[in-house]
Each structure stands twice: as structure tokens, then as C-alpha cells.
Amino acid sequence: MNAAIVGASGYGGETLVKLLSAHPKVTLKAVTSRSKAGEPVSSVIPAMRGVLDDMLFENSDPAELAAREDIDVAFLALPHGAAAEYARHLVDAGKKVIDLSADFRISDPAIYEEFYGASHPDVDLLAKAEYVMPELSDDAWEQKELFACPGCYPTSILVPLLPLVKAGLVSKEHIVVNSYSGTSGAGKQSKEAFSYCEVNESSKAYGLPKHRHLSEIEEQLSKAAEDKVIIQFNPHLAPMNRGIATTITVPSAGATLEELYAEWEKCYSDKPFVCILPSSTRPDTKYVVGTNRVDMSAVKDDRTGNFVITSAEDNLVKGASGQAIQILNLWQGWDETTGLI
Amino acid sequence: MNAAIVGASGYGGETLVKLLSAHPKVTLKAVTSRSKAGEPVSSVIPAMRGVLDDMLFENSDPAELAAREDIDVAFLALPHGAAAEYARHLVDAGKKVIDLSADFRISDPAIYEEFYGASHPDVDLLAKAEYVMPELSDDAWEQKELFACPGCYPTSILVPLLPLVKAGLVSKEHIVVNSYSGTSGAGKQSKEAFSYCEVNESSKAYGLPKHRHLSEIEEQLSKAAEDKVIIQFNPHLAPMNRGIATTITVPSAGATLEELYAEWEKCYSDKPFVCILPSSTRPDTKYVVGTNRVDMSAVKDDRTGNFVITSAEDNLVKGASGQAIQILNLWQGWDETTGLI
Amino acid sequence: MNAAIVGASGYGGETLVKLLSAHPKVTLKAVTSRSKAGEPVSSVIPAMRGVLDDMLFENSDPAELAAREDIDVAFLALPHGAAAEYARHLVDAGKKVIDLSADFRISDPAIYEEFYGASHPDVDLLAKAEYVMPELSDDAWEQKELFACPGCYPTSILVPLLPLVKAGLVSKEHIVVNSYSGTSGAGKQSKEAFSYCEVNESSKAYGLPKHRHLSEIEEQLSKAAEDKVIIQFNPHLAPMNRGIATTITVPSAGATLEELYAEWEKCYSDKPFVCILPSSTRPDTKYVVGTNRVDMSAVKDDRTGNFVITSAEDNLVKGASGQAIQILNLWQGWDETTGLI
Amino acid sequence: MNAAIVGASGYGGETLVKLLSAHPKVTLKAVTSRSKAGEPVSSVIPAMRGVLDDMLFENSDPAELAAREDIDVAFLALPHGAAAEYARHLVDAGKKVIDLSADFRISDPAIYEEFYGASHPDVDLLAKAEYVMPELSDDAWEQKELFACPGCYPTSILVPLLPLVKAGLVSKEHIVVNSYSGTSGAGKQSKEAFSYCEVNESSKAYGLPKHRHLSEIEEQLSKAAEDKVIIQFNPHLAPMNRGIATTITVPSAGATLEELYAEWEKCYSDKPFVCILPSSTRPDTKYVVGTNRVDMSAVKDDRTGNFVITSAEDNLVKGASGQAIQILNLWQGWDETTGLI
Structure with a gap:
């Protein structure tokens, strides 16, 4: 070919x-x-x-x-x-x-x-x-x-979240996503703001409150939910070259952590590029950079009723x-x- | 002395x-x-x-x-x-x-x-x-x-958030805080997991869902609210030495962005170490490292009804x-x- | 196999x-x-x-x-x-x-x-x-x-230097080698001195004046020269994960830069993992990390009579x-x- | 004032x-x-x-x-x-x-x-x-x-070297200086080559063989020596914001390490911004960034007859x-x- x-x-x-x-x-x-x-x-x-x-x-x-x-x-x-x-x-x-x-x-x-x-x-x-x-x-x-x-952010968000929305395991409201992206996500840059000395030893949010990637994230989630889904998406720039670490906070719709994991297993157990980690292990961008994988895991906070889901991917590969x-x-x-x- | x-x-x-x-x-x-x-x-x-x-x-x-x-x-x-x-x-x-x-x-x-x-x-x-x-x-x-x-995280969270909770401008529910901390926050370390090669080019969440600092954050917010306040707090480790970038997503309790800024001005206009940035400017850890300042700003998302508030501080100084x-x-x-x- | x-x-x-x-x-x-x-x-x-x-x-x-x-x-x-x-x-x-x-x-x-x-x-x-x-x-x-x-340092030094010593194009005296190595060269470490905060934003020499790798470098050069060759080798630790940048200062034994390049071409033109760069291009560790290549180039300083030769490799691969x-x-x-x- | x-x-x-x-x-x-x-x-x-x-x-x-x-x-x-x-x-x-x-x-x-x-x-x-x-x-x-x-490089070189040249403790020939500078040395940049992703995880030499700073380094050394002194100066770019680590290889003119240190003490014992470290301690840019100090130490290699002198300074301060x-x-x-x- x-x-x-x-x-x-x-x-x-x-x-x-x-x-x-x-x-x-x-x-x-x-x-x-x-x-x-x-x-x-x-x-x-x-x-x-x-x-x-x-x-x-x-x-x-x-x-x-x-x-x-x-x-x-x-x-x-x-x-x-x-x-x-x-x-x-x-x-x-x-x-x-x-x-x-x-x-x-x-x-x-x-x-x-x-x-x-x-x-x-x-x-x-x-x-x-x-x-x-x-x-x-x-x-x-x-x-x-x-x-x-x-897009890079949508992949890191939709892989873990979309099946849960589709299965009705999570709320369609109060979904908050924070992502931390390596600087290659901004492309090859010749602006002073992206020069080494400015980005190194610096962390900051940007693109609030309506980053472009929201458009495809919300369209996909809405299709899966068969309902309008609007989320809060807070992207950040991290002082590293590659990788996205995404953290999703979403209220459970009465589901347990076991049900969440069961749904993930159902969707992804035969998918070579989705790696479901135990609830006690947190995905790390370091371990996915250079690969086509999404690593992901989840915890449930009984105090708030929220799931906190984290994922990691290489923004340039997966x-x-x-x-x-x-x-x-x-x-x-x-x-x-x-x-x- | x-x-x-x-x-x-x-x-x-x-x-x-x-x-x-x-x-x-x-x-x-x-x-x-x-x-x-x-x-x-x-x-x-x-x-x-x-x-x-x-x-x-x-x-x-x-x-x-x-x-x-x-x-x-x-x-x-x-x-x-x-x-x-x-x-x-x-x-x-x-x-x-x-x-x-x-x-x-x-x-x-x-x-x-x-x-x-x-x-x-x-x-x-x-x-x-x-x-x-x-x-x-x-x-x-x-x-x-x-x-x-x-604590370091609580300072970066309570300075922007507590007055808003106290004044009733924001919801006491569905508060989601993500913080991104430099590695000095973990102290001087001799564990392999904190060695240079492991932390460099790596981002990840940790301490989910119940980091120790939640105890003082929630106690202070609850006193301010005169009501029990429980939040979701997602800390992350960033590949940098110093600085915390905090992003707070909180539903507005009907307040406008102007009212939020007015409350901040009321509390902090004479405080030398709190810097209120315009809504269009995002705090950056780079600019506070070495200082005793908290920089902070906020946007309102009319689609979700949330405020998204960001702050930055030097974890070792402020x-x-x-x-x-x-x-x-x-x-x-x-x-x-x-x-x- | x-x-x-x-x-x-x-x-x-x-x-x-x-x-x-x-x-x-x-x-x-x-x-x-x-x-x-x-x-x-x-x-x-x-x-x-x-x-x-x-x-x-x-x-x-x-x-x-x-x-x-x-x-x-x-x-x-x-x-x-x-x-x-x-x-x-x-x-x-x-x-x-x-x-x-x-x-x-x-x-x-x-x-x-x-x-x-x-x-x-x-x-x-x-x-x-x-x-x-x-x-x-x-x-x-x-x-x-x-x-x-x-070893990692010897490879980055011997590939460019050994053929020149063997061919008699350079002096066997006053050879000075400075190398800058990523921290993975020190192996997986659990010492405070190798923790992220200590290595990040830090550069320093170490192992002076008699690093262990000298033993194999000098033995190989001496065999090539059919004479005892002793060099000054100054290794440094650089705040990066991988890669070695080596800079060799060696007096020319009357040879021109063209003769140096001709010797390199003779040795390496059919070698897939040695890349001879033009005299105007400096090897960069970034471009060899993940590969098995040594990139190298040289300049001649007519003021001092020295060749300055630089090479780059991935310490963990080549x-x-x-x-x-x-x-x-x-x-x-x-x-x-x-x-x- | x-x-x-x-x-x-x-x-x-x-x-x-x-x-x-x-x-x-x-x-x-x-x-x-x-x-x-x-x-x-x-x-x-x-x-x-x-x-x-x-x-x-x-x-x-x-x-x-x-x-x-x-x-x-x-x-x-x-x-x-x-x-x-x-x-x-x-x-x-x-x-x-x-x-x-x-x-x-x-x-x-x-x-x-x-x-x-x-x-x-x-x-x-x-x-x-x-x-x-x-x-x-x-x-x-x-x-x-x-x-x-x-200039920044000259300061890191002349403070340790000039008194030794002046006192005749070291050779005026075969002086080789390698310096490793943080990226702020290149100034605020808006070129792609200085963007974060290009500089991060990268080390390389540049400006070979005749960097501009040679002009003032050699003029000062020549005045001190009352003779023409020409050196090899190899600057490098390091993936860090601030700091210069300089390593000087210079043949001893028959002097011992004790004589070198005695000369340094004579020149600098009452100088608040020059810190003479023991021969066993290597200067580290990390410890001088933010200060006006030059830290320096030296070893003697009896095999080669060279002194190897290292110094560190903050390029933007000292x-x-x-x-x-x-x-x-x-x-x-x-x-x-x-x-x-």
C-alpha cells in the first residue's frame, strides 16, 4: 500500500x-x-x-x-x-x-x-x-x-468515559475533565511564549472555558447518551514534551466501581491498545509515550459519590x-x- | 527577634x-x-x-x-x-x-x-x-x-475559594479541585519513584480520592459556609521543582463573574500577597516561584454555569x-x- | 534464536x-x-x-x-x-x-x-x-x-576518535574529552542526590580525574596507536534522561579537516549506524535518542591547530x-x- | 542613587x-x-x-x-x-x-x-x-x-583561571575550556530552535570553534600572562534555564594542587562572591543559581599532568x-x- x-x-x-x-x-x-x-x-x-x-x-x-x-x-x-x-x-x-x-x-x-x-x-x-x-x-x-x-485530548477522554455514559453508569451532568498535556500538543512553535525558558518549570491552565476540542468531545458523548451532554474541560500545559494525563470527575449514576470496571472489561478486554489498570494504580504519561496505548483506571469516592477516572496517552501517537x-x-x-x- | x-x-x-x-x-x-x-x-x-x-x-x-x-x-x-x-x-x-x-x-x-x-x-x-x-x-x-x-495545596485552594463560599456566591456541592504540584512538594526523597529519570517527562495523578490535605481544606470551607462542605480534590505530580497550579471548577450560585471579582477585590485589594489577575489572564507557576504571592483569576462558563478558577503559588514559599x-x-x-x- | x-x-x-x-x-x-x-x-x-x-x-x-x-x-x-x-x-x-x-x-x-x-x-x-x-x-x-x-562513554568517544588515532591524523597527546550524559547513565537510583529536584536544573562534572571508562578508552586508543595514549576525560551529568554529547579537543598531527573527513568516510561510509554530519552541523542528543546511531562532525581551529570533534548517541541504545x-x-x-x- | x-x-x-x-x-x-x-x-x-x-x-x-x-x-x-x-x-x-x-x-x-x-x-x-x-x-x-x-562565559572562566595564568602556575598552551550553559544565555527567543520541545531533553555544542566571548577571554588572559594566550573554547547548550558549568583542562607548569589552591586563597579569601570548594567537591549550577557567587574547585591528574578546574555560576546574576x-x-x-x- x-x-x-x-x-x-x-x-x-x-x-x-x-x-x-x-x-x-x-x-x-x-x-x-x-x-x-x-x-x-x-x-x-x-x-x-x-x-x-x-x-x-x-x-x-x-x-x-x-x-x-x-x-x-x-x-x-x-x-x-x-x-x-x-x-x-x-x-x-x-x-x-x-x-x-x-x-x-x-x-x-x-x-x-x-x-x-x-x-x-x-x-x-x-x-x-x-x-x-x-x-x-x-x-x-x-x-x-x-x-x-x-483529537489528542478527546481520545484520552472518550476512551474511558464514553462507554460509561452510554451504559448509563455515570451522570450526564457535573462532568469535569482536567487534562495536562506535553508541549508538543501546541505544535512546532516559534513564539516566545513557547520558548524553552518560558515553558520549563511552568504549569498553567489555558483555553478556558471553551477549548476547541470540546466540540467533538461533547458531540460524541451526546450521541452515546442520546441526550445533550455538556462538560467542563480544563486543559493545562505541562513542562514535558509528550503525553496527556487526563483526570475525569463524574458523579456515579448509582453504579459501583465494580460495575464501572465490568463495563470497561466488556468494551476493551480484546482491544490491544486500551490497558485497564487496577483501581490502586494511576496511569503515568511516562509509560505510554512512544506507544499507541491508553492506560486508565478509576476510583470511587464514597464521600462525594463521584468516580475519579484517570488516563494517560501519548498525544502524538494514540x-x-x-x-x-x-x-x-x-x-x-x-x-x-x-x-x- | x-x-x-x-x-x-x-x-x-x-x-x-x-x-x-x-x-x-x-x-x-x-x-x-x-x-x-x-x-x-x-x-x-x-x-x-x-x-x-x-x-x-x-x-x-x-x-x-x-x-x-x-x-x-x-x-x-x-x-x-x-x-x-x-x-x-x-x-x-x-x-x-x-x-x-x-x-x-x-x-x-x-x-x-x-x-x-x-x-x-x-x-x-x-x-x-x-x-x-x-x-x-x-x-x-x-x-x-x-x-x-x-498546607501548600490548601493555601492555593482556600485563598481563591473560601471568600466565595463564605459569601454564598458559589455552590457548596460539586466542587472539583485539580492541583498540579512541583516535585519538591513530596519533600527530599531517596525513593526510586522520585528519581530524576522517573519523574522527568512524566505527569500523573496520585493520592486519589482522599489526600490528607482534604481534612484542612474541608474544615476551613465548612466553617466559612457554616455547613458541611465536601469536595473532590485531585492532586497531580508535575515534572518541575516548585510551584502549584490549581484549577477549581465550582457551580455558580447564581452569581456573575463581576460579583465574584467584586468579592475578591473586597477581600484582597489591600493584601500584598494576593494578586487578582484579569479574567483573560491565566496564573502561571513560573511567575510566582520565589515569591510569597498567590496569583488567581476566574472565568465563567455560561454553558455549564460553572466558574473555573485558577491559582498559582510557590509551594515552598506561600x-x-x-x-x-x-x-x-x-x-x-x-x-x-x-x-x- | x-x-x-x-x-x-x-x-x-x-x-x-x-x-x-x-x-x-x-x-x-x-x-x-x-x-x-x-x-x-x-x-x-x-x-x-x-x-x-x-x-x-x-x-x-x-x-x-x-x-x-x-x-x-x-x-x-x-x-x-x-x-x-x-x-x-x-x-x-x-x-x-x-x-x-x-x-x-x-x-x-x-x-x-x-x-x-x-x-x-x-x-x-x-x-x-x-x-x-x-x-x-x-x-x-x-x-x-x-x-x-x-561502555556508553567509550562508544561516543572511540567511534569518532579511534580511526583518526590509528591513521596518525591526530596527536596522541593533549587529547581532552568532555562528555555530557543524561541521568539514566547513572542507572536506576534511590539516592537523594539523584532525586528529581536535585538533578533538575543542575549541571556538574563528576568522576574527575579518573572515571572508570578511561580504562577501556585508553586501552583501545593505545592498541590503535600502537603506543601508550593517555587522555583527559571529564564526564558531566546533564538534566535529561537519555543521550550523551561528547566533545573531543585534539591537536591535529598536521592533517586538514578534509583528511579527517576522508578517513571517516573510508571507515564509515557503509556503516548504517554512524552518521557523519557536515562540519557546520553539530550533533544533538535529541536526534539520536531512541536510535542506534552515533552522529558526529568536526571543525578545525586554525588558531590553535586543534580539531574539535563532537558526537551524540543514546547511552541506552548505541x-x-x-x-x-x-x-x-x-x-x-x-x-x-x-x-x- | x-x-x-x-x-x-x-x-x-x-x-x-x-x-x-x-x-x-x-x-x-x-x-x-x-x-x-x-x-x-x-x-x-x-x-x-x-x-x-x-x-x-x-x-x-x-x-x-x-x-x-x-x-x-x-x-x-x-x-x-x-x-x-x-x-x-x-x-x-x-x-x-x-x-x-x-x-x-x-x-x-x-x-x-x-x-x-x-x-x-x-x-x-x-x-x-x-x-x-x-x-x-x-x-x-x-x-x-x-x-x-x-560576559557570562568569561566570568566563569577568568575567575578560576586568570590568577593561575598570571602566577605562572599553568601552561599558556593547550588550554581547553568546555562550558555548559542554561538556555537563558541565548536570551529571550522566538525561534523554533529554542522552543521548549526542541531544547528539552537535548544537549549539544555550538559556536565552534570561535565563539564571540573568546575575544575578551583571550585578551584578559594575555594581559595577565604578558604574552599571547589562545585557548580552545567549546560552549554547549544545556536543557535548563539558568547556570553555567565550566570545565577547564590546563597543563600544570610544574605546580602542585596545593600551590594552585594557595594562589586561589591569596586572591579570593576575602572575596564574598568567590567560593573555593575542596578538591573533592564539584561545583553544581543548582547551588549558585539566584546568587552572585562563582563556586570552583580543582583536581590534578598525575597521569596527564593537567589540572582540571570546574566552576559554576548563574549566567544572569554573576x-x-x-x-x-x-x-x-x-x-x-x-x-x-x-x-x-
Whole structure:
């Protein structure tokens, strides 16, 4: 299977390059970047020295890429708003598209506009797209032409929480989520605020009270609940490169901790990338960085009646590029873990 | 005024040594540590080289310290359980005691036992002690003989939250607090789990669901509310040395953001160590480390009806040693900021 | 090929576990640790959750391991002094041994005793052992029964420097090497001095003037020079987890920078794990962590007549476990890069 | 004494603002920054919240500043090339100038041009300027009108090395200096290469083989030696905010370690900001950050005949702003440590 990565100069794209260049069933045919066009991949991504020395970044436009016969699938690692034009050309040309941007994550264009501050770039194409959380989506998704990868925060939240909401084990109100993300979540930055001396030895909340990822989190939870679910989501920036630690406080709807764990086991016991930890063990970003796993555990506080659920993932792997490859593997009927750990 | 620091080899004690040795109205007369007795202060705390080269750590026992005529006030930087015996001797000898341990923070011995797993070491002395949050305690505290310094997490939570609870601006239910602390909060450690390679590039929750600091947080909130207040408190360990970033999600009790800010202004406009930031600015631990300040701001989410309040402090200064000195300053009638920034 | 890892609970062993469990031509049959015996590998090495959940740490003694028919090769990730006994039993039983300790790195037992402070644990076995720097050793090594892996610092120094010494391009005097190592180089630590708060935001030299690794560095350089070579080696501890940045200052023996690069090209142009960077590019530990590469470049200072050579490697991969696997691959005649990147 | 800080928005200027606003004998009258003019000091330097809330950054030009009657001394924290014009106006107006830039550090304009790539901006003013290393300069300096502060690297190198060169205890050849600097040494940066994710977990050399600071290091050493001294200087970037760890390898000129220490004691025993550590103790940046100290120690390697000397300082304090204030204190005849620790 021949693949292209569009917009590969950011951290998400870089991680895709690393994973796909080692994937046993994929040949990387094109790597594009407007700003790095003409440069060797291994000079922009020095970790690829000795591996991709002969490949150059291209500056192919959407039409050119769509016309390429040596490309079967394209991964879009572009900013929201920019992905849609590539997606349109590629889908029209019969290519499959795995989109890591936000452009096709939300089925309601009005919600997209509310959270992203611009009208949706291609409403028609939305109908051909599917938001794919590999462990949670039902089979129909594989028939679609465009697969929208969930965002990094949403993955760390929906994997533990969505089945509980769906099963009615937890309240749909008073859900509070706090996430602590490594700085790569902000992308490659050239702003003073993201310089080493400013981020190091610093912790802070940001994006309050209405971070963009709320749009897809709430849409997915609402679908699962068959009811409107609104949550409080408080993201924070942590002085580390990678990883998201998420802590969810949610009132139990009368369920016990055992019932929560039973539901998790039901959903995930055969899922290689979801690791259910004992209630006494707390997930740690350190142990998931570099893997495609979500680790998660829960406690119940009898004083408050709340469950406190914690999860950890690598924002660049399970939260982005690894999950994109997991989608490819499932779509192709390959072992879900091919090229992933 | 002549001071002793009892148990000065940890991070809290070290910070006290630094601050008191530069305090213009205090002479440091004794610095004790069982494990470091006989060693020069500047070899245990190398930052003090050239400043305290001639002072040695002592191993004075409670009776010896209490008998010293050259000591007016003692700061106890000891583990909970160990402070009470020193406090008893010192108070009986007519010394003032500023205690940084948990031993006299909670007025109800049953709560102490519930959270600290041992019966209270000196119930009688509790009556002579006062939990002093300098910005919030009323004047009577200065008459007591023992001043209990609030914990690091409680300070970062109670400063922003307590006045709002007291004024009835926020709900007493569904309060969720997430805090993110630098690793010095765990003290000087020789466990593998706190070694550099394990903590670096790692974020995780711990102490769920019933961290010890809950005992004093809930007691203070309950007194302010004149009602039982129970909260969810989720502490996290961050890969940085110092600082606590706290995020409080609390339903508004019908109050507007303007009313919240007005209440804060009423309480704190003349308080030098509380900095009320605009709603659009998020506190950052980086900017408070080394200072005795709490920075704080709030937003209101009209979708959920919640306030999201964030604060930042230095866990070793405002969360421990700086606040202890602030208490000394106020008790003595000195300018509150003497020896502090 | 069936493999055992002896002493797998440290960082070197952990990296071996990760690499060998994904190696396409190796089956991991046993993982031992005295302190962790009986515990699941994935609880001691949480990164292996979902991968090695069913494997337990063993506490097999040397004789037991040697008697195991399902083991063809053993990797020893033990402290110096402890490896020799395992090596003896395994070699006597006809197993191949790849030893990551220092026990068989130095051919002269007197030098071993001088630097390691104890008499050599098994002088006879030394004759069956070979110090294997895969890019530099000649073919005979593959006939030996025990392969001694070079140390982390020596690898970063010898790869760039040894060919230049051998070719007579540089002086054998006034060689000064400064290395900056991530803290994992000190192993898993439970000392206060290696706790997060002490190492973070700290840089310092240590081990001056006679670090143990000097013994193997000087022996190898002296063999290459056919003359006694003594160097100044200044190791430093850097506040990061992994990676070594080495800077070598060495007077040119009349050679030009072009001649230096020509020599490097001659030695390494077909070596997949040595990356010669242009003189204007400085190696960075960031780009080699996770890989088995040494990146290196050099400048010449016409004012001093010195070459300044810099290299970077991952101390746990090319400096330890990756190199051990590279040795396995070469010994077996497999592609050198199998299971490595 | 009334002071102005010109160019106060960088890390050096910020440190000056903090130190001078707390200095008991200085009143800060003006703080300038072209890019931040009009903004409150406490919004640009949030650590100053509550301390300098009412002061605004100015955009005063050189003539305006020179005409201000309320300014006695000006600290220039400007880039090289930009400082000279301010210095000229201020000196002509009879103000004293303490210049933290490189413009007046080198007495030979040809050397300035060689290293800074531009002709010297004001050769005439050089005659009125003095390079002031407070512990090493002789008394005449206080009569000059402009005091040039040494650079950060040079301070960490010259304090330990210069007296040894002057006394003939060490060779003037084969001197190799490796320094490892925190990232604040590169100033406030908005380049991707200095973003958190790029610097964190990374170590590398840079500026080889002819870093700008060589010009002042070699000029000072040559003056002390009364002979031309050329050294190899290898600076490195470390993943930490502040601090420089310097390691000097220099052949002994027949001197013993005791003679080296005796010379240091002779020079520095009464100097409050130079701390001579025992030969067995290695300086650590952690213990000097926030102070104006240089910590240093030395070993002798009898195998090579070299001394290996290590030092540590805070690049922003002793390496810049603290040393500038130390110069002010000495010039004014105040206690050298006023406002410093």
C-alpha cells in the first residue's frame, strides 16, 4: 500500500513519517510541506538520518497529489481549514483519506463554526466522512471515504468515559475533565511564549472555558447518551514534551466501581491498545509515550459519590499519528497492531 | 527577634533558612536536624555557602530547645506527628511556635485521626493553637501561642475559594479541585519513584480520592459556609521543582463573574500577597516561584454555569516557609512584606 | 534464536527487553532479576503493558540458566563483578554471552583492578572474550564465546576518535574529552542526590580525574596507536534522561579537516549506524535518542591547530542495549539493522 | 542613587529590574524597551506583580535619557552595537554607565571587528571605559566613566583561571575550556530552535570553534600572562534555564594542587562572591543559581599532568546583572554585597 503524508513538517507529521517508514505493509511515496519543500526529509527530521536520506519534501498541490497513481492513501497532517481542499481532490480521485485535522471531526457544521470561528470548508464532503475512534466506532465506518482521526485530548477522554455514559453508569451532568498535556500538543512553535525558558518549570491552565476540542468531545458523548451532554474541560500545559494525563470527575449514576470496571472489561478486554489498570494504580504519561496505548483506571469516592477516572496517552501517537495508522490497519483488515507498539 | 528552625534539612526548612537568614528583623540562632547534626549549614544547603558557613546543624531535643534563652520563636519544619512534642515543650517554656506540620491544622482530633492514621499527638495543645491563613484569619489569632501554617495545596485552594463560599456566591456541592504540584512538594526523597529519570517527562495523578490535605481544606470551607462542605480534590505530580497550579471548577450560585471579582477585590485589594489577575489572564507557576504571592483569576462558563478558577503559588514559599514568615511579621506588627517578595 | 536477559530491572535491561521483544528473529525466553523475581515484566516495566503481560521475572542462578536448553544466547545487564559468574557458567555450557558489564572489556587484569578496585573476577575467561565495537573490530571477534559491549562513554568517544588515532591524523597527546550524559547513565537510583529536584536544573562534572571508562578508552586508543595514549576525560551529568554529547579537543598531527573527513568516510561510509554530519552541523542528543546511531562532525581551529570533534548517541541504545543487539545481528550474519533503527 | 535600565525586556534586563527594585540604596527611575514601551513593567515581567505595578516601560532615546536629571547611573542591557550610542550620550552628560553589552569589553577595536563582524561603534569612548571583573581589576577602574561588565562565559572562566595564568602556575598552551550553559544565555527567543520541545531533553555544542566571548577571554588572559594566550573554547547548550558549568583542562607548569589552591586563597579569601570548594567537591549550577557567587574547585591528574578546574555560576546574576550591581556597589564604596546574595 502506497502512502503520502501531507503537511509532514510538524510534530504530528514527523511522528507519522517515523511510524510509516517502519510500517511493514506501507511504502511511503510522498511527504509534503509547503515550507520545507525541496529539503531532504532527514534534514528536517534529523531522527530519520540514515533512514530517509534520499527522500525530499514536496510541495505538491491538491490536484497534483490526487493525480498521482502511486498513492493509495493520504494522511493529512494539516491545520484545520487547510485539510479540506486536499481531502476533496483526493476523495474525488478515489484515494482514501485519513485526516488528522479537525475539519471532518464534527458532523454539525454549525458546531464547527462555533468552535473554529469559520464556516465549514466542505459540508458536502462531511457526508462521506466518519469520525473514527477505533475502539468505539461501529463497523460501518470502514465503508466511508474519509476517516477523521479524533483529537489528542478527546481520545484520552472518550476512551474511558464514553462507554460509561452510554451504559448509563455515570451522570450526564457535573462532568469535569482536567487534562495536562506535553508541549508538543501546541505544535512546532516559534513564539516566545513557547520558548524553552518560558515553558520549563511552568504549569498553567489555558483555553478556558471553551477549548476547541470540546466540540467533538461533547458531540460524541451526546450521541452515546442520546441526550445533550455538556462538560467542563480544563486543559493545562505541562513542562514535558509528550503525553496527556487526563483526570475525569463524574458523579456515579448509582453504579459501583465494580460495575464501572465490568463495563470497561466488556468494551476493551480484546482491544490491544486500551490497558485497564487496577483501581490502586494511576496511569503515568511516562509509560505510554512512544506507544499507541491508553492506560486508565478509576476510583470511587464514597464521600462525594463521584468516580475519579484517570488516563494517560501519548498525544502524538494514540492522540494522533498512531491512531491514524491503527485506522489504516483496521480498514485494510491487517492486524490492528501492525507497525505500532 | 531570635529564631530557631527545627528540622531544617528538608526543602521547607531549607527555604526557611534562606529567608530568615536574610530577614532584617530576625537573627537565626539555631538550626536543627537529627540526621545532619554537626554538619555546617552551608554543606547541607550549599546555596548558603558564604552566608552561613559558621553555623552548624544541632541535634537539640525538645527540652533543650525550650530551655534556650536566646530563642524567642521556633519554626517547626518537621513531619506530622513529630512536631507536637517540640511544640509542647516550647509553648510550656513561653516561646511562640510557628508550626509548618499538619499537627495543629485541624481542630477536630477525630478528623486528624481519620486522615493521618494516628491519634492526635497533643489534643490539649490544640486549644492554644490557631490555623492561620494570614489573609483570611481574623485578628484573634495573634493572641494564640502556636500558629499552624496551612498546607501548600490548601493555601492555593482556600485563598481563591473560601471568600466565595463564605459569601454564598458559589455552590457548596460539586466542587472539583485539580492541583498540579512541583516535585519538591513530596519533600527530599531517596525513593526510586522520585528519581530524576522517573519523574522527568512524566505527569500523573496520585493520592486519589482522599489526600490528607482534604481534612484542612474541608474544615476551613465548612466553617466559612457554616455547613458541611465536601469536595473532590485531585492532586497531580508535575515534572518541575516548585510551584502549584490549581484549577477549581465550582457551580455558580447564581452569581456573575463581576460579583465574584467584586468579592475578591473586597477581600484582597489591600493584601500584598494576593494578586487578582484579569479574567483573560491565566496564573502561571513560573511567575510566582520565589515569591510569597498567590496569583488567581476566574472565568465563567455560561454553558455549564460553572466558574473555573485558577491559582498559582510557590509551594515552598506561600505554601510553606514564606507564609510562616508572613505570620511572624503580622504577629509582631511588622510590615507584612518584611523579608519577603 | 532464543535469548535470556540477565539482570533486566535496570535501564539497560529495560531497553533490552523492549528491543528484543520486538526483534523479528529473537524469542525472549527468560528475564531475570534478583530483586524483582516473581513480578510480571509489565509491572516492573510498565511500557511493556499489553506486550509482555504473561512473562515473569525469574531469579535463576548461573547454573540454572546455563542448564536451560531453550536459551541460545544470554545478555548480561549486571553490575561489574556480578557478570563474570554468570558468564562462566553460560560459556561452559556452550551458550554465547553478550556482556554489557565492564567485566570483560579490558584485556589487562591489572588495569581492571586499578580502575574497578577489585581483582578481575575471571582472568581465564578473558581469553575467550572480545571487546566488540561493531564498526571497528575486525572479523575474528565473531569466533569468540563472549562479546563484551563497550561502555556508553567509550562508544561516543572511540567511534569518532579511534580511526583518526590509528591513521596518525591526530596527536596522541593533549587529547581532552568532555562528555555530557543524561541521568539514566547513572542507572536506576534511590539516592537523594539523584532525586528529581536535585538533578533538575543542575549541571556538574563528576568522576574527575579518573572515571572508570578511561580504562577501556585508553586501552583501545593505545592498541590503535600502537603506543601508550593517555587522555583527559571529564564526564558531566546533564538534566535529561537519555543521550550523551561528547566533545573531543585534539591537536591535529598536521592533517586538514578534509583528511579527517576522508578517513571517516573510508571507515564509515557503509556503516548504517554512524552518521557523519557536515562540519557546520553539530550533533544533538535529541536526534539520536531512541536510535542506534552515533552522529558526529568536526571543525578545525586554525588558531590553535586543534580539531574539535563532537558526537551524540543514546547511552541506552548505541551506548548499551542497541549495540548489544547489533553485535548479535552481526554474529548471526543477519542484517546489521534488524530490530534496530 | 537613581538608576535607569536601558533595554530591560530581555532576561538580563529582567534580572536587573528584580535586583535593583529590591536594592536598598538604589531608586529605579526609568526602565526602557523599544518593543515594550507603554506597557506596565509587571505585565512584561509578571514576577514583579505587586512590586512594580505602576512603572511603565519607556521608549526614551539616548538624548532624552542623557538629559534626565533624575538619573545618576544607567545600566545598558542592550545588544552589542546598540549600547554604544546610549553610552556616548550618557557619558557626555556626566552619567556613569554600567554596560552589560560587549561594546566596551575589548580594548582592541580590531579584535572587536574580528569577532563581532562590524567595526567598533565608538572607538573614542573605549578610552574612557574599563573592563571590570570586580575580584580581579585593580583600583584604577573606579575612576573611569564607563564600566564594561564581563560576559557570562568569561566570568566563569577568568575567575578560576586568570590568577593561575598570571602566577605562572599553568601552561599558556593547550588550554581547553568546555562550558555548559542554561538556555537563558541565548536570551529571550522566538525561534523554533529554542522552543521548549526542541531544547528539552537535548544537549549539544555550538559556536565552534570561535565563539564571540573568546575575544575578551583571550585578551584578559594575555594581559595577565604578558604574552599571547589562545585557548580552545567549546560552549554547549544545556536543557535548563539558568547556570553555567565550566570545565577547564590546563597543563600544570610544574605546580602542585596545593600551590594552585594557595594562589586561589591569596586572591579570593576575602572575596564574598568567590567560593573555593575542596578538591573533592564539584561545583553544581543548582547551588549558585539566584546568587552572585562563582563556586570552583580543582583536581590534578598525575597521569596527564593537567589540572582540571570546574566552576559554576548563574549566567544572569554573576554572569550579568548581579556583577553589574557588584560593580555599582564597589564604585560607590558600599558594602560589596548590598542587594546581592
